[in-house]
Amino acid sequence: MLRITCPHCGARDELEFSYRGDATVTRPGPDADAGAFHDYLYLRRNPRGWQVEWWQHNGGCRAFLKVLRHTVTHEVRAVAAATETLEVPGA
Amino acid sequence: MAGYSGFRVLTEGLRGNTGWKPAWRKATPKPAYDVIVVGGGGHGLATAFYLASVHGIANVAVLERGLIGQGNTGRNTTIVRSNYLLPENNNFYEHSLKLWEGLEQSLNYNVMMSQRGVINLFHSDAQKHAALRRGNSMRLNGIDAEILDPAGVKAMCPIIDVDNGRYPVLGGLLQRRGGTARHDAVAWGFAHAADARGVDIIEQCEVTGMIVEGGAIRGVRTTRGEIRAPKVGLAVAGSTSTLTAMAGFDVPIETHLLQAFVSEGLKPLIDCVVTFGAGHFYVSQSDKGGLVYGGGLDGYPSYGQRGTLPTAEHVYAAGISMIPALGRLRGLRSWAGVMDMTPDGSHYICKTPVHGLYMTAGWCYGGFKATPGSGWCHAWTIAKDEPHRLNAAHTLDRFREGRMLDERGNGPYFWAH
Numbered sequence: 001m002l003r004i005t006c007p008h009c010g011a012r013d014e015l016e017f018s019y020r021g022d023a024t025v026t027r028p029g030p031d032a033d034a035g036a037f038h039d040y041l042y043l044r045r046n047p048r049g050w051q052v053e054w055w056q057h058n059g060g061c062r063a064f065l066k067v068l069r070h071t072v073t074h075e076v077r078a079v080a081a082a083t084e085t086l087e088v089p090g091a
Numbered sequence: 092m093a094g095y096s097g098f099r100v101l102t103e104g105l106r107g108n109t110g111w112k113p114a115w116r117k118a119t120p121k122p123a124y125d126v127i128v129v130g131g132g133g134h135g136l137a138t139a140f141y142l143a144s145v146h147g148i149a150n151v152a153v154l155e156r157g158l159i160g161q162g163n164t165g166r167n168t169t170i171v172r173s174n175y176l177l178p179e180n181n182n183f184y185e186h187s188l189k190l191w192e193g194l195e196q197s198l199n200y201n202v203m204m205s206q207r208g209v210i211n212l213f214h215s216d217a218q219k220h221a222a223l224r225r226g227n228s229m230r231l232n233g234i235d236a237e238i239l240d241p242a243g244v245k246a247m248c249p250i251i252d253v254d255n256g257r258y259p260v261l262g263g264l265l266q267r268r269g270g271t272a273r274h275d276a277v278a279w280g281f282a283h284a285a286d287a288r289g290v291d292i293i294e295q296c297e298v299t300g301m302i303v304e305g306g307a308i309r310g311v312r313t314t315r316g317e318i319r320a321p322k323v324g325l326a327v328a329g330s331t332s333t334l335t336a337m338a339g340f341d342v343p344i345e346t347h348l349l350q351a352f353v354s355e356g357l358k359p360l361i362d363c364v365v366t367f368g369a370g371h372f373y374v375s376q377s378d379k380g381g382l383v384y385g386g387g388l389d390g391y392p393s394y395g396q397r398g399t400l401p402t403a404e405h406v407y408a409a410g411i412s413m414i415p416a417l418g419r420l421r422g423l424r425s426w427a428g429v430m431d432m433t434p435d436g437s438h439y440i441c442k443t444p445v446h447g448l449y450m451t452a453g454w455c456y457g458g459f460k461a462t463p464g465s466g467w468c469h470a471w472t473i474a475k476d477e478p479h480r481l482n483a484a485h486t487l488d489r490f491r492e493g494r495m496l497d498e499r500g501n502g503p504y505f506w507a508h
Contacts, residue, residue: 001399015401019391019506022345035491041503042343042434042490046332048394071346072394 004067005079009060016059023052023066023086048072050088055079094199114200114279115159115286120293123319124152126473127311128326129298129334131155132164133274134451134458135326136281136292137466138473140198143288145467146474151290152320154313156297160278163328166396166428167459168351168383170364170375172209172269173234176225176498179484180437185234186481187464188268194463200280202272203378208363209269210244212251212413214258218368222264229266239263248365250414258369258412271364271375277462301338307446308338324449324473326465329394329429331452340444342452343490345505347432348389349456350398352406352425354417356380370409381423384410388430388456390506398427430456435489436508437496440468440482449473455508 002014022044028036045051048071055067068078068086078086103110126142128135131153143149171191173184195202213219226236241253244263253260282292293315300312302319310319325334335342357380366373371386386406389398403425411418433439433453438461440451451469454461468482478486489495490503501507 001401014399021504038491043341044332044343044345044505045336045341046345046392048330048333048346051392053391069391071392074393074395074399 002074002076004055004065004076006057006060006063006065007079007081008063009057012057012060016057017055018058020054020056020064023054050077050090052086052088054082095201114283115292118152118291118293120152120296120313120315120318121291122317123310124291125150125320126322126324127151127318127320128153128324129311130326131159131282131292131294132162132326132328133277133281133462134328134454134465134469135324136278136285137462138324138326138451138469139290139292139466140281140285140288141467141470142474143285143290144197146470148474149289151285152318153285153290153292154296154298154311154318155292155294158294159282159292160275163428163458164274164278166351166426167274168373168375168385169271169274169377169459170209170269170373171204171272171460172266172364173460174209174211174225174229174236174264174266174269176228177437177496178228178232179496180498181229181232181234183464183468183481183485184460185232186467187461190463190467191272192268194280198280198284200276200283202276202280204270204272206268206270207375208247208265208267209366210239210248210263210265210363211366212244212260212263212368214261214369216261219261222262226264235266235268237265237267239265248361248363250360250416251365252413252415255412269364273378274459281462281466298334298337301334301445301448303338303445308448322447322449322473324451324469326451326469328431328452328454328458331431331450335443335450338443338445338448342439342487343434344431344453345392346394347391347430347506348393348395348398348427349385349387349430350389350402350406350425350427351383351385352403353377353423354382354384355421355423357382357420365413367409367413370405370412372406372409372413374410374414382417382420388432388506389427394429396427396429398425430454432505432508434503434505435495435497436499436501437485438465439485439487440465440472441478441486442472442476443487
């Protein structure tokens with residue numbers, strides 16, 4: 001069971017949240033070619049270790065959040081608002 | 092190596108069972124092979140078996156990080172079926188099902204293949220139409236499919252609560268040729284048969300690097316030294332991204348958790364495989380009597396091989412909705428496997444951007460039933476350096492080319508399939 005500390009609502013159970021994908025990929029600009037959109041939509045690093053992810057607090061404030069989580073231990077180390085930057089340890 | 096037979100069971104029984112030998116050799120790695128298969132699960136062992144038996148390439152090493160049968164081969168719910176909608180998928184899975192039907196003779200190994208029937212229940216008109224469409228697609232491609240009405244479901248599996256007030260059962264899509272097989276025996280059988288044809292099965296040998304020179308694979312670095320080969324096949328579902336990153340490219344895969352459960356042993360209760368249409372739940376009964384059941388993904392990426400409780404709770408709740416009698420049942424064990432989830436829910440058996448490097452990957456949570464077909468197509472692709480028509484659509488490039496194989500129309504979300 002994960003506990004995720006929402007910056008707006010405080011520590012909550014994972015049942016209030018939904019995983020919404022890898023937060024390290026960035027949508028290309030409108031002039032980018034199809035290849036850039038392919039990479040954005042489909043290619044993933046899929047790291048075995050720390051990953052910055054989108055989670056939506058859809059059982060609370062409904063905000064999209066960035067979460068730094070470990071994909072082996074499931075440890076949640078940092079949670080931030082969508083506009084902030086989270087650094088991956090050792091990256 | 093002596094074969095297995097009923098006569099041999101009898102004669103060994105009379106001799107105190109002293110004549111049995113290990114089912115495969117403990118091979119030590121040679122410096123070079125014609126083909127290296129990374130991953131000693133069902134798919135990797137099947138690849139090696141079909142390379143040796145169909146294509147005459149027996150100078151093959153199968154490299155396994157742990158021991159045979161410890162990965163996803165030993166972590167699934169043993170269901171075999173080919174009830175898919177899209178022709179690219181149902182033709183592939185039907186080929187796999189036909190291989191299953193003759194597998195025990197091919198391998199000289201009892202994999203306890205049991206064609207007990209697979210029923211997908213539906214609970215609304217929309218689900219019924221989707222089931223009819225899928226059944227029709229199967230029949231158009233020569234695969235058996237039948238639609239059951241509620242009385243037909245009740246006759247085949249009386250324990251199901253057909254008159255459920257919240258989720259009434261309107262019927263089911265039945266594939267009689269579907270069923271279950273013994274998962275460990277599948278790994279052992281392929282290992283036994285590949286080994287008998289000269290394949291080296293090398294356990295506790297983890298790949299730590301890929302040797303790529305001039306855009307072509309030359310071999311792998313392992314915890315037991317460097318091993319060279321002009322062709323390398325990856326069959327490492329769950330860890331595919333880790334290995335392709337070593338070779339210098341990313342793939343459309345996210346690794347997710349899927350849990351499964353087994354109950355205490357019971358007298359015969361369910362003699363087919365049933366999936367619930369109104370929640371994530373499916374169930375069959377093993378030969379030991381335990382119910383084997385599971386549900387959907389936990390929902391976020393993980394390599395942890397252990398699930399979390401909210402998903403377990405959902406599985407039990409859905410199971411009790413379908414079969415209220417399960418409320419009295421005690422769970423015995425639960426476990427989780429790591430799944431290569433793809434953006435369209437279909438798999439990859441293909442060449443890769445590195446020349447001589449091939450892969451069978453992206454099995455989402457449907458890898459077990461594919462075991463022989465995956466190995467067969469992967470072996471073909473490796474041997475001929477081009478895909479068979481059964482896996483020609485299952486490439487990494489299909490998203491770039493706009494031909495996704497999205498069985499359920501869920502869109503490009505890895506966790507939605």
